[in-house]
Amino acid sequence: MLSRLTPYFLVLPLISFIAVFTYIPIASSLNLSFREWDFLSPTMPLVGVENYRLLFSSHEFWNSLKVTAIFALVSVPIRLGLALLVASYLVREVLPSRILRGALFLPSVTSTVSIAVVFSWLFATDYGMINAFLQTLGLGKVPWLQDPQLALGVLIIVNTWKQLGYDIVIYIAGLQAIPQELYDAAAVDGGRKGRVFRRVTVPLVMPTTYFLLVVSVIEAFQVFTVVDIMTKGGPAGATDMLVNMLYRIGFTLFDIGQGSALAVVLFALLTALALFKARVLGRRVHYEA
C-alpha cells in the first residue's frame, strides 16, 4: 500500500541529509582517529590508539582543555547571572522594556566575525578606543590582546556582550511562565524585593536556567570564530580553545588522525555533558506544566 510508505517518503530527505552529514561522519571520525593520514598519501595505515596517546601526552591539548574550561566556567555564570537580573527588570510587556530587549538582543543575531573585528579595534593597543579613553584619563596604554593574562578576559567580555541578549530573551519567556499568584502571595506575606527574587523567581525559573546552562556550556566548548579573528589562540596559547586546535591540526597541519582523535574527545566530552543534563538535572526539574 502506498499510504503506508507515505511517512517514510516524507522524512526521507531530512533523514538522508542527517545521515550523510552528521551520523556517518561520527563513525568516520572514530575510524580516522585510529589511522595515520595527511590528506594526500594513498594509504591510511591503522596505528591503534597512537593518536590518542600523542594527544593526551601533548602540552597543547591540556592547555587548550584548560583554557576552554576556564572560558566556559567564567563566562557562563556571568552571562546567566547578568541575564536573569536584567530579564527580571524587563519582563513586563511595555514599550521601554521592549526597546531595551531589542537592543540587547541584536548582537546575538549579528555576525560574530563583524563583532570580533569591531572589538579588535576597540581593544587595539594603538588607536583603539579603550586605550584612547584611558590616555585621556592620564593612564598608559594596555596591550589588551597581547597580554596572556588579559586576552582571555577580553574574549569573555566579547562573548558575554554578544550572547547576553539571547539569554535574556529565553529568561523572559521563562519568567513570563511563572504564575502571577505566586508573586501576589509573596507580596501578601510582605516579602521584600530581593527576598522574593531569591525565594520565588530563582527557584521557579530553574528549568530555564538548566536549559541555558547546558546550551551555553556546550556552546562555550565550541567557541571558535571570535578567537580565530581576535587572537588566533595567542599570545603563547593563552586563548587556544579546543576547536581552534582542531582546526589547526586538521586544516593547517593536515594531520587527519590526530585531528579526528581530538574531534572524538570533544564529542565525548560534550555528549557526557548532555547526558548529565538529561539524567541528573532532568530529574530535579519539575516546575514545568
Added chain:
Amino acid sequence: MKPDSRLLAGLALIVGLLFLSPVLYSVFMSFQTVDGYYTGNFEFTLENYELAIGQYNFARYLLNSIVVSGSVTVIALTVSTMAAFAFARFRFPGGNLLFAAVVATLMIPSHISLIPNYLTLARVGLLDTYAGLILPAISNGFAAFFLRQYIRGIPVALDEAAYMDGATPLKVLWRVIVPIARPAIFSMGLFIFITEWNNYIWPLVAVGDEDLYTLQIGLARLYRVNPSEDVVNWPLVMAASTITILPVLLGFIFVERHLVRGITMGAVK
C-alpha cells in the same frame, strides 16, 4: 502614553544605544576617510564602500552569502516541514527512533563532522562549489523538531476533512498545514537564514576559491591581510563589516518579534 513612561522609553533607548555603541561607531567610522580617522577630523566619504565593493570584491561576497543562505533556508524549510508533518501526524514503525535521531542532532557538536564532511565533499568534487557550502548545513534537526511541536497543536479534524474530500497527504500538507503553520515556518526561516549568514567555520574549510567567499570569510581575510594593527585601514575594514551586518541589521527591526518567537519556542518547550 503617560509622560513618565515616555521618559522611561527614552531612557531605555539611550541605554540600548550605549550598549550597541561599538557597532554603531563602527558604522560611523566606515564613512570616514583614513586620513580623517588618524588625524581625528571627520570628513564624510563613500570611498571605503567603493573600495570594498570595487577593489575588494565585496559585491561578489554579498551575492554568495545571499545565494548560500537563501538556498539553505529554502531547502531546510522544505525537508524539515515534510519531516515535521510526518512526525506529527503519522505513527509508523521506526518513527520514534527516526525522530529521536533528528532531535539528537541538536546536541551533537557540529565539529565532529568537520573533517569527515570535508573529505566527503572532496571525494565527490564539491569543494569550492555552492553545493559544498549549502548541503552540510541542511543536516540540522532543529526546524523539524520545532515545527513538529507546532503542527501537533493544529486540530487533526482539519486534516480529516481534507482527506474526506479525497486529498493526498502532500495536498493536506500543502493546503491545510502549511497555511496554518506559516508564522512558525516564517520564524524558523529567519532563524535558519541568519544562522547560515553568520556561519564562519564551514565556509572557511570548504572554500579556497576567492570567488566563492561568503561575506564572513571576505571580512576575515580583509582584516587579516593588514600586516599589523597600527597600519590597519580601519575605515575600510568597518565599511566591509557594515556590508556584512547590514542585511540582518535592517531586517531586524521588522522581524525581531518573529525571531524571538522562533528562539524561545524552541527553548521553552
